[in-house]
């Protein structure tokens with residue numbers, strides 16, 4: 050039997066003469082100063098997402114150095130390559146529009162190069178999902194490494210963190226309770242170090258999900274970006290990647306239905322970001338599994354929120370790290386997890402939990418009988434406004450508004466919202482339901498985080514801090530409020546949100562898991578007959594935007610491009 054080529058012998062450039070291809074490749078590699086012996090080692094790719102436009106990845110150069118040390122010490126050849134990187138506050142209209150582009154870029158870079166295993170360094174919200182999607186599709190051993198959360202800041206003796214406190218302070222500023230001088234001061238104190246948002250936003254949630262999936266070294270999700278431990282995990286990830294290459298442990302063997310169930314259980318128990326539902330659906334889709342929102346809701350009914358972190362609780366990621374990281378959560382949930390799932394260590398999740406240090410007293414991760422919230426952080430809603438589902442982060446909602454009927458105040462687009470929400474003439478009252486439509490995957494396009502609809506200034510200045518808000522958009526994982534998101538199908542393709550008119554009655558019942566437009570079906574039928582789709586966005590005829598608009602799937606399918614997903618196996622996650 051001929052042995053499979055490894056290292057630089059793999060994936061030769063096609064000249065019709067493999068010997069020449071290898072000779073030429075090595076000759077060029079030698080121009081970088083490598084020796085023949087080094088070029089015989091297994092190649093470990095390191096995805097470099099460092100960028101002046103991604104503040105959350107400021108430590109990537111140091112992490113690359115640490116990974117390289119680990120790879121070299123373990124006998125591999127570390128070769129770093131750049132990929133697209135996505136910085137949440139730096140991109141227009143939203144990073145979500147480009148997540149799939151980053152996934153394609155990363156997958157093709159891995160696939161086209163002679164890479165035996167890859168370390169994926171991500172961090173900011175969309176980067177880790179994109180890398181996990183790429184890893185699931187590329188078929189090469191992969192290990193996820195995250196940049197890690199920022200440390201917390203402080204203002205007038207109060208601890209601050211991005212971006213739950215950014216939103217809280219900005220809300221107070223809009224309401225006239227924090228003046229220009231103070232808001233500028235706060236802006237300089239919210240993010241005192243490199244790293245990702247340090248509450249349980251999307252970046253932290255996806256880090257926890259990646260660890261629960263088994264794609265990241267155990268114990269590494271919560272280590273702050275600037276701690277020496279983060280460097281050590283990077284080094285270890287590099288060393289482990291060399292072993293992964295030798296073992297041929299591909300993501301396909303790790304990303305099983307059980308692994309997704311574990312990740313979704315953890316998502317619910319950490320009070321994680323609603324965005325993670327979309328991202329995990331996308332990664333599952335790359336493996337041929339459908340995310341079943343009905344099952345997710347059943348899982349949510351049985352999985353309490355255990356982690357006391359903002360925006361659902363009080364603490365920050367550095368506190369979770371001091372409490373033992375994700376391990377106390379995994380231990381508390383052990384009887385609800387598939388402990389036989391393999392992880393990148395080559396051991397099972399159960400073996401990793403058994404090998405973890407003994408627990409110590411702490412007040413960040415609660416026991417199951419003393420939860421932060423008795424159910425999972427996320428509830429799935431259905432009804433005539435969202436036949437294919439909508440979600441709400443119930444753990445960060447106002448309990449009194451979770452059962453509410455109100456009059457719809459409709460905004461037709463993000464631009465319409467921006468133009469009118471603070472108009473003193475806007476007909477709006479605190480008990481109304483704010484509706485934003487045409488902000489979904491196709492409508493906006495890219496499904497921006499506009500679902501955190503600002504409280505109209507005229508109400509904010511009266512002290513109103515929360516209202517029922519509803520959209521086909523997403524919201525930041527750091528946000529809070531009684532906010533219904535991802536109404537599917539979206540309005541731009543004729544979803545029922547398109548039929549709502551100002552003054553209609555809408556009923557939200559979180560306990561009953563329903564979202565209802567209280568309008569007779571005959572009226573809705575008449576409105577549908579008269580409905581016209583919104584005009585496509587400017588410059589949609591060419592380039593990536595045209596590809597996105599032609600192929601993007603709805604939120605319940607992860608908003609992936611339909612030609613990137615794997616053929617469905619018929620299996621659904623979570624497994625129940």
Ligand code: FES
Pocket residue numbers: 105136137138172173174211244245246250252
């Ligand atoms: Fe990058 Fe929050 S903006 S993680």
